[in-house]
Amino acid sequence: MDLKTTYLGLELPHPFVVGASPIAARLDRVRLAEDAGAAAIVMNSLFEEQIIHHEEGLQKHVLSHEDSFAEATSYFPSADEFDLGPDEYLERIREIKQAVDIPVIASLNGTNLGTWTEYAKYMEEAGADALELNLYYQPRSAEESSEQVEGNFVEIVEKVRQSVKLPLAVKLSPFFSSLPNFIKRIEDKGANAAVIFNRFYQPDIDIENLEAVPSLKLSDSSELLLRLRWLAILSGRTQLDLAVTGGVHTAEDAIKAVMAGADCIQLVSTLLRHGLPQLTKLRNEMAQWMEEKEYDSLEQMKGSMSYQHAPNPEAIERANYLRILQSWDVEA
Incomplete structure (x- = not known):
């Protein structure tokens, strides 16, 4: 079965x-990922807070529950391993490139424009x-408009594109007033791919101790639905490659994502x-299913259920909203 795809x-x-x-924080895990057949690996993000050594609580906020899931214990490195400084992060890129043959995609999250372009x-x-x-940015001030936030994002893409020749993927949240318009704007500024969607770690509230506490939960297949909708809408309407992240846990999930238009499937949880x-x-289960359904290639299946090709495209849009609500009834 031909599962080849092009991404970035x-x-x-x-x-x-x-x-x-x-996973990228340990070379032995990176090698195991390659042995398991990973097509590429995306490194964990280098945050500007790590670069400027600001707010040591960052690693506690993100990683304090790193061993909460027994099944994940052996895959989460210690905070010291994960919280790489900027020099260590760049050295890790070099080490991974020497250790494996698969492509390595670095990841960066900054706040100042100079940091984005420099790193x-x-x-x-x-x-x-x-x-x-x-x-990854969440505005908290009422004085900061959506136009300003999105304008800053577009400028980041533009300036980074001017600074490097590397293919650029932009990892997005679903919180845009007009996602198709924003996709067009970053495409015009030189982005090569969009990653749909980032998952934000939301704090919980401890009602006994009256404090906010970090809450780290892995995704499940239900989170894929939002991503499927936007993949289906965007597929065929942009020249950007489309990657899905969040909610792919089974071969069936992966097949749905490709049918909606995904070129790349990023697995974590x-x-x-x-x-x-x-x-x-x-990978094996997807290939087996495609063979049973007589597909010749991934390319043949890709986008077959996008908005442009779906036999029932109105199900993707608002027209289906009322119908779904009316299909439920309250038990007496």
Whole structure:
């Protein structure tokens, strides 16, 4: 079965990629990922807070529950391993490039424009095959308009594009007033791919101790639905490659994502739950299903259920909303 796909100009043997996660923090895990058949690996993001050594509580906020899931314990490195400084991060790119043959996609999350462009260059020089811009920012001031936020994002893409020749993926949240318009704007500024969607770690509230506490939960298949809708809408309407992240746990999930238009499938939570051999399992199960359904290639299946090709495109749009609500009734 021909599962080949192209993502960020990289010819991949299949769409399954290790998404940004602690897996990249250990070379032995990276090697195991390659042995399991990963088509590429995305490194965990380098945050500007790490670069400027600001707020040591960052690693506690993100990683304090790193061993909460027994099945994931062996895959989460310690905080010291994951919280790489900027020099260590760049060295890790070099080490991974020497250790494996699969493409390495670096990831960057900044706050100042200079940081984005400076470290994008450093990552290119370190040997990264591509760069994922992790646009993780949550405005909290009423004085900051949506136009300003999105304008800043577009400028980041533009300036990084001017700074490096690396293929650029932009990792997005679903919180845009007009996602298709924003996709067009970053495409015009030189982005090569969009990653649909980032998952935000939301704090919980401890009502006994009256404090906010970090809450780290792995995704499940229900989170794929939002991503399927937007993949289906965007597929065929943009020249950007489309990657899905969040909610792919089974071969059926992966097949749905490709049918909606995904060129690349980034796996994290399912690998943390089941281990890196899950990569092999999902790839084999997808190939078997496609053979049974008489598909010749992934390309033949890709986008077949997008808005442009779906036999019932109104199900993707608002027209289906009322119908779904009316289909439920309250038991007496």
